Amino acid sequence: MRNAEYARLLAQTAALIEISGGNVYRVRAFQKAARTVEKLPISLEEAMNDGPLTRLPGIGKSIAADLVSIRDSGSFELYNELRQSLPDGILGLMQVQGLGPKKVKALYTHLEVGDLASLEKAVEDGTIAQLPGFGAKTQDNIRREIARLRRQAGRRPLPMAIMVAGPIVEALRAVEAVERAEVGGSVRRRRETVKDVDFVVASTDPEAVMEAFVNLDGVREVIARGSTKTSVILDGEFQADLRVVAPEAFGSALHHFTGSKEHHVELRKRAKSMGLKISEYGVFKVDAPEGTPPVASRTEQDVYAALGLAWIPPEMRENTGEIAAAEADALPSLLSAADIQGDLHMHTTASDGSHTIAQMAEAARDFGHKYIVITDHSQASVVANGLGPDRLRQHMIDIDAANEAIDGIEIKKGIEVDILKDGSLDLPGDLLDELDYVVGSVHASMKQDRQTMTERLLKAISSGHIHALGHPTGRLLGGRDPFEFDFQAIIQACLKHRVALEINASAGRMDLKDEHARLAAQAGVPLVINTDSHTTTGFAQIHFGVGIARRAWLEPHHVLNTLPWDEMMNWYKGA
Ligand SMILES: [Zn+2]
Ligand SMILES: [Zn+2]
Missing domain, CATH: 3.20.20.140 (Metal-dependent hydrolases)
Incomplete structure (x- = not known):
């Protein structure tokens, strides 16, 4: 598990203690420990191997034990107790800008607001404006915030996904059976928010890759394990799919799972006009007999070349003029x-x-x-x-x-x-x-x-x-x-x-x-x-x-x- 995950659990614990009206010194202790862990220049787990964590600033005996428990079981006793004693959605309320633990506590104790849905209802009823320390202005801000969160609808900031997915791709590349590994999807396109993470791997031994994958650091829970596709939950609650394909189909698979949808719609039209069809398995001639190998599939360059196009960098694949530019060989030389x-x-x-x-x-x-x-x-x-x-x-x-x-x-x-x-x-x-x-x-x-x-x-x-x-x-x-x-x-x-x-x-x-x-x-x-x-x-x-x-x-x-x-x-x- 990465340091940021440990820090997140400690910071959440601080917030939960405060919301439940617990001891303020304890709140501060968890906040301080969270900061220490977050800023630690080495991996916390390495630090654990080197000796007792109490040598770090702000980490006492009890929190050191909690951290060991997080390593071993993903959680710790106090955290579990707090989560059980409070509504499930209570931490979700902290996503609302302007709602810190103090205000969440007031909402919960006076209005029984325990999640975003009950918060929204309280806003509509106008009861929030009457709470001491809130007022009409705060209520308006909360209304705007709820609308914003709704627009986001499950999309989360790209940097969070990169921080989780980056080390996993590195780890996959180090697996013996892996020939190539890339992260695809909107993470690869660097879209500013992402919903989930896609990994694409080339290998002749999918079983070995899947086995290594589900045991990687950062993979928290396996949802479905198959021979070519495995779905998991990563640290940070990101859902991720790993697809393993034969090396000769890596380019077309990576291309397929990189998107975007809009880019692909245009490419399919283009392929059709050329008597071709394009899928995750490659570019094929429409009139070829079944079982005929693809015209292109090994690399993305091959896939684009079969369509008469220069390779388009993933960040540009949004159907905003990149296909015409590729056709005219006028793609920009992007900054790096x-x-x-x-x-x-x-x-x-x-x-x-x-x-x-x-x-x-x-x-x-x-x-x-x-x-x-x-x-x-x-x-x-x-x-x-x-x-x-x-x-x-x-x-x-x-x-x-x-x-x-x-x-x-x-x-x-x-x-x-x-x-x-x-x-x-x-x-x-x-x-x-x-x-x-x-x-x-x-x-x-x-x-x-x-x-x-x-x-x-x-x-x-x-x-x-x-x-x-x-x-x-x-x-x-x-x-x-x-x-x-x-x-x-x-x-x-x-x-x-x-x-x-x-x-x-x-x-x-x-x-x-x-x-x-x-x-x-x-x-x-x-x-x-x-x-x-x-x-x-x-x-x-x-x-x-x-x-x-x-x-x-x-x-x-x-x-x-x-x-x-x-x-x-x-x-x-x-x-
Ligand atoms: Zn500034
Ligand atoms: Zn500044």
Whole structure:
């Protein structure tokens, strides 16, 4: 089991104790232990083998025993007791933004709300607004949230699926009987939310593959086991199917189970017009006698070639023009993670990050970056311990000192300045101009109406003091809807004032989304892909941003931080 799974159970336990009115110190103890496990740089199970877990901060004897129990049985006594004493749907209520354990407790004890359905009923009855500490505004927010969760309908953020599926594909590739293994489906297409996970494996010994699969770490429960298809539940409650095919049919099977449906409908039409038919077993001539081998099936390249097309990257298979582009041999040369030279958005202990400037810089260098910009929060972000002018001045000195001390990476001075309610910036312009790079972001008053928000962003973009608009739509993937504004107006302003739009790659955001990034690039507005890292382990999230960029058909030249620093800054100078 992965660390994140252990951490999730501990954090859920903390919430359940709080909802059931338990001891507040116990709540904190579980929260603290969850954080420790989540941030642990090695696997918790390795740590268990190395000695008692009580050597880790925040892990006492009792929680250490709980963790061992989770390893051995998937759960532990206190957790089971709490789950039994509370309604099944109670944890689902925590998906509603704005409902923490305290509010869930109030809803449960006063209104007997124990799941989303009873919450919805209470909203319709108007009883929530009368609860102490709630009010009409909260009730409206909850109503919106329920609608959002309904739209999501079982789809979950891609990063969660990748974190679970990635190690499983790696483990499958290490199985002796496996010739090739890939994850297919919307995970492979990097769609921002996914329902389930598909694995496709090439092997001449399916039985051995199935046996290895059901015993893999991360596979929690077997639903149905067959000789060519096995269905399981993975960690994180993802349902997954594994299909094992003969090596000569791997390409057509992977293609089939990658989708999308819309892409395949177009391909089938095309095949038909060529006297061909296409299935998971290959591309066949329609008029060939039964039992005739396929025209193509071994690789995806073969499958596309049989249809007169260049191989189309999975991220583009959405029927948004990729088939015509492939036919004309005009597919873009998509950006890849290796093209990214630096990260322009990250936090340190100076605001709400977990690591120092030096720690972040060394981790970024080891990750392969040539430069980074340290962009802590500005003063308006009080909960994030944002910097006012005096602290920023000292911070600039500290960044310069780190840059002097650390070799192999350029450390640039920046800030993530709050775009205030009225569109003004949270720090004086002349101070911002002393920095190397400024990301401007909205962090508060996100429910402004479309026109107010548009004007607010336009004012910031035209200020002349920001280089990029950070997490432009403010959405939290699977957590908060984007705020509303006139995207075309923002694109035009960015073009005019030379401001880049950020693809914020952090797993919880993924903002901009693919369609918006594509629109921006088509209009000539450059993108920057940043991780907004708050810890040294955050840099790898760049892959999530690169996935968005590839879905947006972006090539390296569309993204500024594929350039060396000086060349990147030339764009800002209009050179
Ligand atoms: Zn931010
Ligand atoms: Zn940030």
